[in-house]
Amino acid sequence: MKTAEADSTLDLLCRSVATMLDELPIESVFTIRDFRAMVLPLAEPCELVDPVLEVRAKRLLLSILRTLNDNPHLSYERLLQVIDREIPFHGVSLFQHIIDGSKLAVVYRNGPVVDLLDRFEFGNGMGFSAWVAGHGAQVLLTNIHPNPEHSKSYVRSFISIALPHGDRIVGVLNLSHTVRDAFDASDLQLLSTIAPPLGAILTRIHSHRALSGTLRPDDLTGLLSERGIVRRIREEFHHARRHDGTLSVGVLELFELDAIREEVGVPEAERALAEAGRVIRRHLGEANGAGRRRNNEFILVLPGIPPEATREIVQRCAHAIARISVDRGPGLRASGGTAELRRDDESPVALIERATDAARMARIHALVVSV
Structure with a gap:
């Protein structure tokens, strides 16, 4: 859970960047003015926040914005490659609501699908990720004991975090590792802090793909075209x-x-x-x-x-x-x-x-x- 730093200027900065991303047309490219408007505030010191968290959050956010600036139609893969450089992981699964009101679906993965309780169904989908999305939760597991009879026994460390966009949850990011204690509370806090921009970028990627027709559902069945x-x-x-x-x-x-x-x-x-x-x-x-x-x-x-x-x-x-x-x-x-x-x-x-x-x-x- 987030601490008293929830109202820090770093959180306000991240929400501000998310808002600016939302205001950019999906089909537009970044202008120098757009980029500077988002990047310049990163140079300002933040109050009520751990200095190490501030450095990591600004470094990760700057890397994401630079990657997005190089390619406004950022892919899920490139976004997660940037995160991997700051929080090394072994497996990743990114879940998203393909259309408003739909159940969560995997939109990107590297390695086997990373989820827990994948046989349990909730109102917005199946598995642990659906529970995380439904509760807007953040979960850190640092020492999952392997079970030889369980198909997910390769996961020893696990992070799951809901990604907001405005007042709703648009997706869930799951990271895993094969060794224990691969993640700690600071990693969870880092992802929690930059979750609003991640949610905005996730929505941006989805919207661009939908405009290009790759995610537009079949009108009659609701399945993919x-x-x-x-x-x-x-x-x-x-x-x-x-x-x-x-x-x-x-x-x-x-x-x-x-x-x-x-x-x-x-x-x-x-x-x-x-x-x-x-x-x-x-x-x-x-x-x-x-x-x-x-x-x-x-x-x-x-x-x-x-x-x-x-x-x-x-x-x-x-x-x-x-x-x-x-x-x-x-x-x-x-x-x-x-x-x-x-x-x-x-x-x-x-x-x-x-x-x-x-x-x-x-x-x-x-x-x-x-x-």
């Missing part, structure tokens, strides 16, 4: 290549949709399609993603998920879609296909094509899922 899901698969493909990780892709092909449209009408067909999107969201973990392609296909991206588990997820989605009720018409059905990243895959397109071919073979042979 085709462009968005393809970009997500491309990012996970290169991440798996860099870190020798695993990646699976699933494709669900819906049929009887045309029959519903012809026999019952377009509104009922669209209602069934929207419900299929909700079904898929319920069956996917927050670390995974899904998008709609064409009229009747859904693509699922599942980083770090074994092939057997991927098939089970796609199969559960297909069975749940088949249970969607349709007024006076044939019910929806779905066939599914999965594909696993291979060493000889030269691009993510090959992965999508194999999963698509498998889904079509499943339909031909009256199977639920094929590989």
Whole structure:
């Protein structure tokens, strides 16, 4: 928790920088005047604050602003690289509300998804990060005892902090390390102090990506658009290549949709399609993603998920879609296909094509899922 230094001039400075970032148009580049307006106050001494914290906070904030000045359309990766230089970490996961009111979703990670209690569901998402966002919390764990039977046993030190933007929480930053006491209370206080500018920059990155169409959701299902899901698969493909990780892709092909449209009408067909999107969201973990392609296909991206588990997820989605009720018409059905990243895959397109071919073979042979 924050101390009595909460009302220090350093906190006021950070909130002021966040406000100035908000006032800059998303598509604009920084002018010298913009940059100086944010940087000049960093030279002023701060009151009611620990001098070491002041030095670290100003150094980190200046590095972030310089990076943003060099590239106004800053990426999540470059932002976290700057933080890593001040607070070295082993793994990082950045969660964000993709659209207002949506559940938290992973927008960037390096290494396995860093979260605790990932099987527990809260109102705004699943896992410890959803709890942190819901409470605007800051958490520091310095000595997590490893459990050989637990999938998260590689985490020994952990920081989780909610990132505000104005009067709401827009995301959660989780840092982890494989050694105990890798972080301390001063690291947590540093992140807490610069959280407002981080929240503003997070919103800025998201807004730019949304304007470019990569995060704009499909209007009917609320899932990613085709462009968005393809970009997500491309990012996970290169991440798996860099870190020798695993990646699976699933494709669900819906049929009887045309029959519903012809026999019952377009509104009922669209209602069934929207419900299929909700079904898929319920069956996917927050670390995974899904998008709609064409009229009747859904693509699922599942980083770090074994092939057997991927098939089970796609199969559960297909069975749940088949249970969607349709007024006076044939019910929806779905066939599914999965594909696993291979060493000889030269691009993510090959992965999508194999999963698509498998889904079509499943339909031909009256199977639920094929590989």
